[in-house]
Amino acid sequence: MGLRKASAYTKRYARPYTRKSKVQKKSFIKAAPNSNIVKFKMGDLKGFEAGKYSTTLDVKSKEKLQLRDNAIEAVRQFMNRFLVERVGKEFFFHVRPYPHHVLRENKMLTGAGADRMQTGMSLAYGKSMGRAALIKKNQTIFTVSVSGDKNESIARALIHSVKSRLPCKVHIETIRKAK
Numbered sequence: 001m002g003l004r005k006a007s008a009y010t011k012r013y014a015r016p017y018t019r020k021s022k023v024q025k026k027s028f029i030k031a032a033p034n035s036n037i038v039k040f041k042m043g044d045l046k047g048f049e050a051g052k053y054s055t056t057l058d059v060k061s062k063e064k065l066q067l068r069d070n071a072i073e074a075v076r077q078f079m080n081r082f083l084v085e086r087v088g089k090e091f092f093f094h095v096r097p098y099p100h101h102v103l104r105e106n107k108m109l110t111g112a113g114a115d116r117m118q119t120g121m122s123l124a125y126g127k128s129m130g131r132a133a134l135i136k137k138n139q140t141i142f143t144v145s146v147s148g149d150k151n152e153s154i155a156r157a158l159i160h161s162v163k164s165r166l167p168c169k170v171h172i173e174t175i176r177k178a179k
Helices: 045-049 069-086 149-165
Strands: 041-043 055-061 065-068 091-095 101-105 127-135 140-146 170-176
Touching (some): 041 045, 045 091, 055 149, 065 069
Antiparallel strands (some): 091 140
């Protein structure tokens, strides 16, 4: 069985109770799944720290939501590949949120006779099946730093093409370094 639709989780922003204890008997989440995000910082990190790039584009959320780690990873792979192809090595790309929140699922049986094989909603805490990052309004999701007007327009067009892959409305905040 695949993943549930994101709409099963996005309407509930409030963080539910998820106890993770050192004492296994007291822990409700027995094993939290690993995050799907491979890298958080890509490109020329030394150049970014040295202040080499003149323009920084921050992709910020317009609403609060839960952003799954597989959605973050899909955007990361897409943006990193196209930045390398079109800009070269002269960029810095940073994924800001970390998916700490564990998503749970109470699996139910369906079909004839399934009503006698399950407990229904009694003790329905659910098993962990994924991770999500809790994003607040105006929180930065991605940061892209480039130098030059041509590279800025390429990065801006790339961010506009990524908007459809994100489950929220986003806006771009531009920070230009004074010359």
